Structures are given as C-alpha cells and as structure tokens.
Amino acid sequence: MKHVNEKCAVCGGELVEKEVEKLLRGGNHMASLKVSAEVCLHCGERFYSPLTVEKFEKIENELESGDVDHFQAVGRAFQVAASF
C-alpha cells in the first residue's frame, strides 16, 4: 500500500494506492480485471487514472459488441430469480 498525496474528493480522507478488482459490464457479458486505484481509507471511494478509465470504456465496448474472443473465460455468469 502506497500513500498518495491527494485527498479524497468525496470526504477529504486519506488515499492509498491499491490493486482492486473492477467488474465491467457490456451487453450480456461481464469481465473483471485487476487495476490499481487510489482508494479512500475513510469512505472507500475508488479513484482511477484517466488511462484506466479509458481502458474500462474500451473493454465495455468490446463486451457490448460481443468482441470477447481475446478475453479469458473464467466461469459463467448466472442470473437468479429474485424469488429464489
């Protein structure tokens, strides 16, 4: 964990740089990826660099268009009825 100079834009809390898992969705597909983010120790808000956000958008577009052949499948996603 690395401390960051900036403060949380939401609550002013202390930020640390951490590797986090981010879940992305596009169309019927989902992908998770590990990225580094600045995480607020106080409220838990995550802040991503503009480059990381760009990457999210690219991946979401690929998921949306079904262009997922180059992603590694790690399991199947299921939807469970709320009455379950």
Ligand SMILES: [Zn+2]
């Ligand atoms: Zn905060």
